[in-house]
Amino acid sequence: MQARKKFVIGSGIIVATLLVLAYVGYTQSKTYYHTISEIPTLQLSALHQRMRVSGNVRAGSITHVDGRTDFVLEEQGKNLAVSYVGRDTLPDTFKDGAQALVEGRLMPEGGFVAEQVQAKCASKYEAVPGATPGAAPNPAPGSATQPGPSSGQSNNQSVVPGGPGQS
Amino acid sequence: MDIFGSFALLLAFLAAVYALVAGIIGILTRRALVTKSAQHAGMAVFGLVTLAVASLEFFFFTDNFSLPYVASHSNRALPLYYKFSALWAGQEGSLLFWTWLLSIYAFFALFLNRKKHPELMPYVGVAIAGVQIFFLTLNNFIASPFKILGGLDASGVMHVARLSEGNGLNPLLQYPEMVIHPPILYLGYTGFTIPFAFALAALLGRYPGEKWIKITRLWTMVTWLFLTMGIFLGMHWAYAVLGWGGYWGWDPVENASFMPWLTGTAFLHSVMMQEKRGMMKVWNVWLVFITFMLCILGTSLTRSGIVSSVHAFAESSIGPWFFGFLAIILAVCLVAWYKNRDYLRSDNQLDSLVSRESSFLFNNLILLAACFAVLWGTLFPVLSEWVTGNKISVGPPFFNKVNVPIALFLMLLTGVGPLLAWHKTSYDALRRNFAWPLTGGVVAGAIAFVFGFRQLYPLICLILSVFVTLTIAAEFYRGARVIASRDGSNILSAVGELTMRNTRRYGGYVVHFGMVLIFIGIAGSAFNQDIQKEMSIGDNISIGPYTILCQNFDQVSNSNYQADRATLEVFRNGKSEMMLYPEHRLYLASQVPETMVAVESKPLHDLYVVYAGTSPETGKPVIHVYLNPLVKWIWFGGIVVVLGTGLAMIPDRRAALVLRAANERSWGDAVAQTATGSPVAGPVRRSAIPRSGADD
Numbered sequence: 001m002q003a004r005k006k007f008v009i010g011s012g013i014i015v016a017t018l019l020v021l022a023y024v025g026y027t028q029s030k031t032y033y034h035t036i037s038e039i040p041t042l043q044l045s046a047l048h049q050r051m052r053v054s055g056n057v058r059a060g061s062i063t064h065v066d067g068r069t070d071f072v073l074e075e076q077g078k079n080l081a082v083s084y085v086g087r088d089t090l091p092d093t094f095k096d097g098a099q100a101l102v103e104g105r106l107m108p109e110g111g112f113v114a115e116q117v118q119a120k121c122a123s124k125y126e127a128v129p130g131a132t133p134g135a136a137p138n139p140a141p142g143s144a145t146q147p148g149p150s151s152g153q154s155n156n157q158s159v160v161p162g163g164p165g166q167s
Numbered sequence: 168m169d170i171f172g173s174f175a176l177l178l179a180f181l182a183a184v185y186a187l188v189a190g191i192i193g194i195l196t197r198r199a200l201v202t203k204s205a206q207h208a209g210m211a212v213f214g215l216v217t218l219a220v221a222s223l224e225f226f227f228f229t230d231n232f233s234l235p236y237v238a239s240h241s242n243r244a245l246p247l248y249y250k251f252s253a254l255w256a257g258q259e260g261s262l263l264f265w266t267w268l269l270s271i272y273a274f275f276a277l278f279l280n281r282k283k284h285p286e287l288m289p290y291v292g293v294a295i296a297g298v299q300i301f302f303l304t305l306n307n308f309i310a311s312p313f314k315i316l317g318g319l320d321a322s323g324v325m326h327v328a329r330l331s332e333g334n335g336l337n338p339l340l341q342y343p344e345m346v347i348h349p350p351i352l353y354l355g356y357t358g359f360t361i362p363f364a365f366a367l368a369a370l371l372g373r374y375p376g377e378k379w380i381k382i383t384r385l386w387t388m389v390t391w392l393f394l395t396m397g398i399f400l401g402m403h404w405a406y407a408v409l410g411w412g413g414y415w416g417w418d419p420v421e422n423a424s425f426m427p428w429l430t431g432t433a434f435l436h437s438v439m440m441q442e443k444r445g446m447m448k449v450w451n452v453w454l455v456f457i458t459f460m461l462c463i464l465g466t467s468l469t470r471s472g473i474v475s476s477v478h479a480f481a482e483s484s485i486g487p488w489f490f491g492f493l494a495i496i497l498a499v500c501l502v503a504w505y506k507n508r509d510y511l512r513s514d515n516q517l518d519s520l521v522s523r524e525s526s527f528l529f530n531n532l533i534l535l536a537a538c539f540a541v542l543w544g545t546l547f548p549v550l551s552e553w554v555t556g557n558k559i560s561v562g563p564p565f566f567n568k569v570n571v572p573i574a575l576f577l578m579l580l581t582g583v584g585p586l587l588a589w590h591k592t593s594y595d596a597l598r599r600n601f602a603w604p605l606t607g608g609v610v611a612g613a614i615a616f617v618f619g620f621r622q623l624y625p626l627i628c629l630i631l632s633v634f635v636t637l638t639i640a641a642e643f644y645r646g647a648r649v650i651a652s653r654d655g656s657n658i659l660s661a662v663g664e665l666t667m668r669n670t671r672r673y674g675g676y677v678v679h680f681g682m683v684l685i686f687i688g689i690a691g692s693a694f695n696q697d698i699q700k701e702m703s704i705g706d707n708i709s710i711g712p713y714t715i716l717c718q719n720f721d722q723v724s725n726s727n728y729q730a731d732r733a734t735l736e737v738f739r740n741g742k743s744e745m746m747l748y749p750e751h752r753l754y755l756a757s758q759v760p761e762t763m764v765a766v767e768s769k770p771l772h773d774l775y776v777v778y779a780g781t782s783p784e785t786g787k788p789v790i791h792v793y794l795n796p797l798v799k800w801i802w803f804g805g806i807v808v809v810l811g812t813g814l815a816m817i818p819d820r821r822a823a824l825v826l827r828a829a830n831e832r833s834w835g836d837a838v839a840q841t842a843t844g845s846p847v848a849g850p851v852r853r854s855a856i857p858r859s860g861a862d863d
Contacts, residue, residue, distance in 0.1 A: 006520040011532055014576075018536055018569055022543075025568030026561055033548070033558035052560075064784045087699060089780040089789045092760040 031103065036075040039106065052103045053080060053112065057119070059096040073100060073112075081111045094119035172222030173313040176263075179215035179270075180303040182208045186296035194289045202289045206277050209292050212299055213274035216267045223260065223312055227253055232330040236260060236312040242333040242756040244726040245341075252346040253336050258485070259312035261349070265466065266302040268350070269357040273299065276361045276386070287379060290368030298360050301492050310485060335756025338728070344404040352397025352424060356462045358390025359427060362434075363459035366452050370503045373510050377442065383455060384438050385816070391431045392812045398424050399805035410762040410777045412697060412793035414801070417566040422545045423465030426538050430458040433534040440527050443589060445514030449504070450531070452511060456500045461538075463493055468545070519591035526584035533573050533580070540569040575627050578686055581679045582635035585672075586642070604641065608634030628690040635683050639676045646673075667820040674815025681811055684804030691772075691797025699779065701787040702733075711794040713774060714738045715747075720788055728752040730763065733778050733788060737767070749778040749790070772796045 032051040034042070039053070055073030062071045069084040082102055084090065094100060094117060104114035186208040193202030223236075227250045232238040240256040241249075255261040273295045280288055306312075339345075362383045369379035401424065406414040415421060434454040440447045467489030504511075517524050543550075544561050551559040586600040612630035620626055647661035654661070666673040700708050707716045719734040730750040737745050750763035767774040775793040782789050 003517045003519045003522075003525065007517060007525055007528060010520070010529070014529075014532065015536065018540070018573070021568045021572065022540060022565065025565035028568075029562035029564040031560050031562065033560070062783075067784075069783065088791075089699075090783065092780060 036073060036078040036080045039080065042106075047106050047108065050103070050105060052101060054099065054101045055080065057094070057096055057098050057100050062094075062096065073102065082114050082117075083111065084114045084117050086115045086117070090117055091119050170313075172219045173307075173311060175215045175218035175222065176303070176307055176311070176313070179212050179219065179266075180300070180307050182211045182215060183296050183299040183303055186212070187293055187300060190289055190293035190296060194293070202292075205296075206281065206288065206292050209277050209296055209299075210274050212296075212303075213270040216263075216270045216303075219306075219313075220254070220263060220267045223263065224251065224254055227251070230333070232333045234313065234315060236314070238330045238333040240333070240336055242335040244756065245333075245336055246727070248343075248346055249336050249341055252340070252349070255349050255353075256336055256340055257312075259306075259310045259314075261353075262302065262310055263306050263312050264350075265353060265357055266299070266306055268353050269295075269299060269302065269360055272354075272358055272361050272390075276364070280382075284374075284378075284382075286372055287365070287368050287374050290372045291364045294364035294367045295360060298364075301488075305485065305488060309488060333756070335754060338752070338754040338757060338759050338761040339408060341727075341754070342404060342408050344400055344407070348397060348400035348404055351393050351400060355390055355392075355394025355397045355424070356427070356466060358386065358393060359431065359455075359459045359462045361386040362390070362455050366455040367500070367503055370452060370507050370510065373507055377445075380438060380441055380451070384435070387431060387434060387438075387455070387458075388812065388816055391428070391435060392809065392816075394424065394428050394431065395805070395812070396809055398428060399802070399809075403802060406798070407764060407766065410764045410779075412695070412775055412777070412791075412795060413692070414798070417541075417544070417563050419545050420469050422541050423468045426541055426545075427458045427461040427465060429534050429538040429541070430454055430461060433531045433538075434458060436527055436534075437531050440524060444524065446516075446524065448511040448513060449508070452504065453500075454531075456496075460493060460496055460500075461542075463489065463496065467493070521587065521592045521597070523584065523587045523589045523592075526580055526587050530577065530580050530584060533576055537570055537573045540573075541566065571624055574686060574689075575624065575631060578628070578631045578635060578683070581682060582631065582638045585676070585679070586638060600638070600641075604634045604637035607637045608632075622693055625690045625693045628686055632683050632687050636680065639680050642676060643673070664820075666814065667817070670817045670819055671815050674811050674813075674817075677811030677814055678808050679811075681804045681807030681809075684800050684807060686804075688797045688799070688801030688804060691800065692795065694796045695793065697791065697793040699789060699791040701782045701785055702790050703787055708790065708792055710774075710792050711772070712739050713744075713794070715776070715790075715792060717790070718746075723750070726755070728754045728761075731778065731788070733790060735765075735776060735790070737774065747774075747776050749776045751778040751780060751788075768799050770799055773798045 030050065032046070032049045034051050034053055036053060036055050053073065055075035058072040058074045058079070062069065064070075069090060071082055071084070073080045073082055082104075084102070085104075098119045100117055100119040102112065102114035102118075103116040104112060106112055186205045189201050189205035189208065192198070193205055223234075225231075226234050226237045227241050228247075230241070230243050232241075236257060236259050237253075240253040240260070245253070253260070255264040276295065277288070277292060280291075365379055365383045365386065368374070369383075401421070402414040405416075405421075406412075434451060437447050437451055437454065441451050467486060517528070519525070544565050548558050548560045551557055582604065583601070588596060608630040611633040612626055615626060615629055620629070643662050643665065644658075646665040647658050650656070650664050651658050651661035654664075656664070696710055698708055698710050700706070702708070702717045704717055704719060707714050709715075714737075716736045716738065717733065718736050721732055721734070723730050723732050730752040732748055732750045735747045735749070736743055737747060745767055747765035747767060749765040752761045752763055753759070754761060762777055762779065765776045773793075773795045775795055777791040777793075779789040779791040781787065
């Protein structure tokens with residue numbers, strides 16, 4: 001009984017430590033998904049959240065200035081101006097009309113500063129849903145999920161596609 | 168041929184249904200003939216699914232694009248071996264592939280045991296058939312790879328669309344490892360069906376004795392070996408192909424394979440508690456159940472798109488089927504356990520905190536905690552959406568914060584656990600076993616600290632690596648010295664002799680040593696450097712000891728892709744050391760761009776060069792260079808783990824002789840017996856080798 005009690009106490013300490021670490025890790029890395037139309041309705045506190053937003057790149061909106069790339073994301077008639085400030089090269093698939101997922105923060109004056117951009121172009125596989133597994137966890141059919149350096153990671157610990165993927 | 172394939176698949180489904188129904192009738196009525204016919208049906212599934220797979224491969228090899236599945240994953244110019252691997256490049260095919268591998272396992276499990284365990288095997292057959300029915304349902308009715316393109320015209324005549332050229336295989340999959348990685352990983356996933364079936368069968372049939380746990384353990388080792396190899400091949404593929412300079416990013420796909428690995432590892436350890444002390448029976452049964460469920464969950468996570476990680480834009484309809492199946496498994500397991508819980512009563516209690524038992528308990532606690540954290544993090548977007556309505560994801564910092572300390576604690580247990588005695592360890596034994604290794608570790612840490620090595624986790628990892636390696640070396644040395652002095656042989660051949668006499672114990676040490684190498688390699692990532700630059704001919708980049716000079720940019724192409732290629736000369740200390748040729752490819756059939764990384768791998772570091780793309784402003788090529796320390800140790804450690812696991816599955820030398828004389832037993836049985844230190848093997852060994860305060 002004595003040994004059992006010690007074991008329970010030891011386990012309790014371990015589990016408590018892990019919970020604290022998990023909470024710290026959670027607060028450091030939590031990222032919200034929002035749609036463009038949701039953004040104006042967000043509370044003030046939500047403005048400081050790290051978030052992911054997806055949409056289509058408006059044709060002709062991409063401009064490169066001073067090491068920064070500006071473009072406009074569209075979704076159901078709503079627009080979001082995005083500045084990409086990450087240092088990695090944008091993916092080849094990032095072009096007019098491409099579907100893009102940006103990660104970063106909202107600026108107080110509107111607009112969105114993205115540290116990461118991922119993009120996929122409309123593909124001729126589109127007719128076969130859910131057909132291309134592999135690197136990405138079930139990426140879109142034939143999506144040019146452009147992983148790696150081109151997915152615009154802010155550091156090499158960040159979002160990484162693929163891995164011991166089942167395919 | 169498509170009709171042939173889908174017909175074979177339909178027959179396989181019927182055979183599996185027969186195996187289930189007749190199996191249950193056989194158990195209830197105790198009619199041997201019915202049971203036997205059920206088992207034969209279970210084996211026949213293998214033949215029928217094989218025919219279906221062969222006919223699908225026939226389509227790939229003959230460039231017959233009348234099947235949409237073939238058209239979307241192959242093209243004429245695709246190299247032959249990728250046409251073969253295109254079988255599992257998509258959802259329908261990989262589910263068929265799952266079914267096929269499962270049918271292979273099922274065939275061997277039923278065939279090898281057809282004349283043994285008459286009380287156990289009928290239940291095993293039923294459990295396996297249940298799993299097969301689920302997958303064959305998907306293959307036949309939900310996601311058939313034999314579905315054809317076409318429709319009825321106005322007059323009701325069927326028209327089948329035929330394409331003359333396919334869309335090509337996803338370029339990410341056009342890499343040699345992708346031909347072997349998925350089959351091996353899938354063998355790891357599917358294989359857990361067999362231990363699951365045996366555990367469930369033993370529980371339902373209230374099979375007397377502990378024999379089933381030995382069979383279960385053996386099958387778990389086989390499938391764990393495949394899962395381990397699959398994970399390592401996947402890491403290596405991610406590293407070599409994806410071009411982001413790393414090998415593990417806590418992506419849902421990776422996590423999916425890691426979770427059953429963690430619980431499977433926990434089972435392989437805690438099963439010893441049951442064999443030696445009759446403890447943790449409920450826990451072990453549930454570990455097997457949970458591992459199997461995690462395999463199914465893993466398959467569904469990567470198939471359903473429910474945890475649509477950052478770049479999964481698409482979802483498929485298959486998710487609800489998997490979750491329904493998981494719910495059924497859970498219900499069956501709960502009922503089986505509840506009705507038979509007295510069968511699993513523990514024989515013993517924990518005696519002391521400093522004992523082998525408690526080290527196993529901590530090992531299990533921590534492995535399960537890791538698994539839970541990974542599961543939680545992976546499913547967090549789904550859970551948070553249910554609870555708060557906000558979809559929130561967590562990233563690598565979450566996983567690393569929790570798992571790095573867990574990994575270090577596990578490493579400590581790796582050194583300490585095997586040398587603790589069952590029941591209780593005396594202070595003397597502790598000092599005898601650990602004084603020198605601990606001193607060695609601390610001295611190594613102190614030296615590193617003096618030389619400016621200040622990061623906390625890598626420093627702890629270094630101390631523990633030295634400590635664990637020394638305890639393992641000491642174990643081999645102590646045992647080998649006794650054999651050497653008695654036989655008059657030299658110490659090296661004595662080490663071989665020692666290992667072969669108790670492969671499970673010493674193979675286990677080899678696995679532990681492999682894990683140490685892997686941890687060292689992972690700790691190396693704390694010192695990664697990288698630099699990215701736009702380059703013209705004549706420009707150079709410096710990183711670590713290297714200077715990289717850009718010699719040329721040109722274009723190469725073949726029928727499969729066009730590539731921009733950089734020719735880079737690498738200098739070290741002013742001397743030209745090598746040439747690297749990273750490429751940026753565009754695959755023609757799919758029009759998908761892809762990078763081809765150039766890696767120079769050395770024992771101390773990898774020089775990893777990526778042709779990242781073209782700068783939108785200047786139009787110049789962008790080159791991204793990484794210097795990743797100690798990555799090679801991870802791959803080497805993986806090989807050591809695989810070899811050690813293989814070693815632990817070889818029957819003990821002395822025991823093999825005894826068994827040959829007995830002449831009655833099959834090989835599989837012999838392994839199950841000897842590897843667990845059965846009575847046959849035990850006394851012979853035990854008299855020969857003194858224990859270091861511990862038994863295996």
